[in-house]
Amino acid sequence: MAAPMRKDQTRVEATEARIAAIDLPKGGFTAGARANALSRLREMGLPTRRDEYWKFTDPAALIATEAAKAALFDAKEPQLFGTVASVKLVFVDGIFSDGDSDDPAMAGVEISRLAEAGRADIHWAQELYGVLEARGQNPVARPLAALNTAAATDGVLIRVTGQAAKPVHLIYRHASETSDVMLHHCVKVEAGAEITVLETGPAAARFNKVMEVDIARGGKFHHVRAQGRDHERRAITHIFTRVAEDASFKSFTLTANGQMTRNECVIEIVGDDAVAHVAGAALGDGANGKFHHDDTIFVTHDAERCESRQVFKKVLKNGATGVFQGKILVKPGAQKTDGYQISQSLLLDEDSQFLAKPELEIYADDVQCSHGSTTGAIDETALFYLRSRGVPREDATALLVLSFLADAIAEIEDEGLAEEIVERLEAWLARRKK
Amino acid sequence: MLEIKNLHVKLEEEDKQILKGVNLTVEAGKVHAIMGPNGSGKSTLSYVLSGRDGYTVTEGGASLDGEDLLEMEPEERAAAGLFLAFQYPVEIPGVGNMTFLRTALNAQRKARGEEEVSAGEFLKLVREKAKTLKIDAEMLKRPVNVGFSGGEKKRNEILQMAVLEPRMCILDETDSGLDVDAMKLVSDGVNALRDAGRAFLVITHYQRLLDHIQPDVVHIMADGRIVKTGGPELALEVEKNGYADILAEMA
Numbered sequence: 001m002a003a004p005m006r007k008d009q010t011r012v013e014a015t016e017a018r019i020a021a022i023d024l025p026k027g028g029f030t031a032g033a034r035a036n037a038l039s040r041l042r043e044m045g046l047p048t049r050r051d052e053y054w055k056f057t058d059p060a061a062l063i064a065t066e067a068a069k070a071a072l073f074d075a076k077e078p079q080l081f082g083t084v085a086s087v088k089l090v091f092v093d094g095i096f097s098d099g100d101s102d103d104p105a106m107a108g109v110e111i112s113r114l115a116e117a118g119r120a121d122i123h124w125a126q127e128l129y130g131v132l133e134a135r136g137q138n139p140v141a142r143p144l145a146a147l148n149t150a151a152a153t154d155g156v157l158i159r160v161t162g163q164a165a166k167p168v169h170l171i172y173r174h175a176s177e178t179s180d181v182m183l184h185h186c187v188k189v190e191a192g193a194e195i196t197v198l199e200t201g202p203a204a205a206r207f208n209k210v211m212e213v214d215i216a217r218g219g220k221f222h223h224v225r226a227q228g229r230d231h232e233r234r235a236i237t238h239i240f241t242r243v244a245e246d247a248s249f250k251s252f253t254l255t256a257n258g259q260m261t262r263n264e265c266v267i268e269i270v271g272d273d274a275v276a277h278v279a280g281a282a283l284g285d286g287a288n289g290k291f292h293h294d295d296t297i298f299v300t301h302d303a304e305r306c307e308s309r310q311v312f313k314k315v316l317k318n319g320a321t322g323v324f325q326g327k328i329l330v331k332p333g334a335q336k337t338d339g340y341q342i343s344q345s346l347l348l349d350e351d352s353q354f355l356a357k358p359e360l361e362i363y364a365d366d367v368q369c370s371h372g373s374t375t376g377a378i379d380e381t382a383l384f385y386l387r388s389r390g391v392p393r394e395d396a397t398a399l400l401v402l403s404f405l406a407d408a409i410a411e412i413e414d415e416g417l418a419e420e421i422v423e424r425l426e427a428w429l430a431r432r433k434k
Numbered sequence: 435m436l437e438i439k440n441l442h443v444k445l446e447e448e449d450k451q452i453l454k455g456v457n458l459t460v461e462a463g464k465v466h467a468i469m470g471p472n473g474s475g476k477s478t479l480s481y482v483l484s485g486r487d488g489y490t491v492t493e494g495g496a497s498l499d500g501e502d503l504l505e506m507e508p509e510e511r512a513a514a515g516l517f518l519a520f521q522y523p524v525e526i527p528g529v530g531n532m533t534f535l536r537t538a539l540n541a542q543r544k545a546r547g548e549e550e551v552s553a554g555e556f557l558k559l560v561r562e563k564a565k566t567l568k569i570d571a572e573m574l575k576r577p578v579n580v581g582f583s584g585g586e587k588k589r590n591e592i593l594q595m596a597v598l599e600p601r602m603c604i605l606d607e608t609d610s611g612l613d614v615d616a617m618k619l620v621s622d623g624v625n626a627l628r629d630a631g632r633a634f635l636v637i638t639h640y641q642r643l644l645d646h647i648q649p650d651v652v653h654i655m656a657d658g659r660i661v662k663t664g665g666p667e668l669a670l671e672v673e674k675n676g677y678a679d680i681l682a683e684m685a
Contacts, residue, residue, distance in 0.1 A: 149633045226505060234480075379524075381524055384486050384508060386538075387507070387508035387512070387518075388484050388486075388509075388520075389541075389598065390512035390541045390542035390545065391538050392507075392545075399537065400529075407527075410528075
């Protein structure tokens with residue numbers, strides 16, 4: 001485990017207060033993992049702004065004993081990915097809704113619900129629940145993920161044994177203005193198996209979600225998620241993935257709106273010739289309150305000839321803040337590593353800001369790693385070019401925003417899913433036309 | 435069609451006068467060429483006419499069919515029928531050439547109160563125009579100007595012109611960066627658009643483009659003014675003797 005953060009009385013009190021405010025689930029196969037997570041959490045303590053890893057993002061709202069209210073936002077838009085054939089699993093304020101969900105039976109995939117399966121003493125997910133999260137606590141502490149492992153009330157346990165016939169679509173509805181939700185999902189992709197997991201919806205006033213994804217040899221995991229909507233909602237999410245030989249992990253996240261979102265992605269590449277791509281596009285408009293968006297990525301290369309890519313783009317306006325903390329750690333012996341990282345922001349006004357902390361730490365001598373970070377305004381020459389062809393300023397700006405985001409969207413392999421994401425981006429931009 | 439009267443322009447950021455009283459009238463159906471040494475103000479003239487930021491008009495004006503151009507936004511000028519073929523066409527990653535063209539065409543039509551063109555009609559229109567410029571389907575699909583060679587970029591400018599059908603076309607050093615074959619393709623594209631209702635203002639350093647696009651009138655620009663106007667023979671004179679003689683004659 002990571003070295004404990006500075007233990008002071010305030011931190012201890014905040015941590016104990018948070019724990020005391022939660023009804024900790026008991027019994028079942030997760031009992032041991034939950035107890036361990038709880039002691040990990042006590043050891044680490046909840047984060048504070050003074051911690052290096054939280055320098056750019058104030059965790060106060062995430063650790064408060066009660067969630068602040070978040071008004072519901074009626075987008076009057078059809079369900080994203082609604083036309084994609086999928087197994088839809090619906091959570092309303094974090095509680096699985098049987099009536100709104102599809103029958104989870106599907107060839108090549110076993111799906112069970114944490115709240116139910118968790119009561120059983122024996123389950124395949126026992127070797128995964130809290131395991132990757134615990135591994136991901138080193139070298140950087142992620143106390144909110146430990147809190148989640150200890151306290152999550154629901155989630156899905158997905159075991160993929162073959163080629164999944166359809167994507168699994170996790171839909172998170174937000175119904176109560178004060179809902180405070182912790183979900184924990186486990187996905188085990190067996191050797192040579194493949195699945196796409198979609199996630200959409202605001203989920204809750206405050207949402208803490210962990211997804212552990214273990215990909216065995218030659219397995220493939222595709223992930224496309226859209227976090228959005230409700231302007232005041234706050235979210236902390238973690239993905240912990242372990243990628244084995246020849247396996248592939250690909251994740252894309254679209255974030256629009258939301259007062260505060262921190263998405264951590266902890267990738268551990270443990271098998272040779274594996275691939276891990278993680279990408280994100282965020283659109284933030286501070287005019288609806290605040291917008292603070294933080295992508296915190298940690299990729300560990302611990303095998304040979306592996307490739308990792310991080311592509312993050314943020315469009316910020318009206319005092320929005322974007323944060324990127326991305327690290328590539330290449331362990332001794334991880335030769336022929338190909339690591340790439342780019343984080344860019346497009347500031348649509350002078351009130352917004354982008355804070356980036358790219359890091360490389362390399363202990364192998366035959367690797368290729370690059371990172372870059374840029375921040376800038378709309379290119380005036382390109383804007384003039386478009387306008388000179390008759391495209392009005394606002395439309396031209398929207399086109400250039402899409403142009404800026406294109407590299408991140410290109411990380412979505414499925415063209416249909418990518419198109420739906422682009423449509424949402426266009427709608428978001430259209431709503432902000434003057 | 436295009437009327438420029440006593441146009442004085444300076445750079446917004448520095449107190450530097452670039453145009454010092456340009457007078458020029460381009461009639462419908464005509465091709466006017468402007469030649470001149472580097473720094474004479476040719477490109478500035480094209481940018482001011484099309485509405486690029488960064489310039490201040492201190493005196494004089496410009497109109498298109500009697501409408502004050504300088505009062506209009508760039509997109510309004512485009513909808514009114516003005517087109518600038520850029521010397522350096524801009525790359526726009528992530529925006530498909532077709533999407534860009536269709537957005538532009540429909541924006542102009544909308545501004546003029548005309549019906550938008552359907553996807554089918556548009557495709558037909560572009561394919562037909564692209565063919566004569568030897569622009570293939572792959573190039574149409576690619577992001578705007580990204581990875582295009584110099585010649586491809588200029589052909590793409592002419593394609594935009596052909597699709598948007600402006601009445602007043604300004605070509606800013608369209609010959610720069612073109613080899614002989616590309617120059618011929620581009621010129622053929624321009625010549626195909628010549629008609630009684632359309633006018634061209636061709637800005638160039640060299641006479642060679644004017645071998646292909648025969649001008650009716652040639653102007654020589656120097657130090658922010660048009661210093662000499664004549665027929666096509668003026669271009670040949672420049673080619674032979676350079677600008678020095680003409681400028682000396684003026685001094």
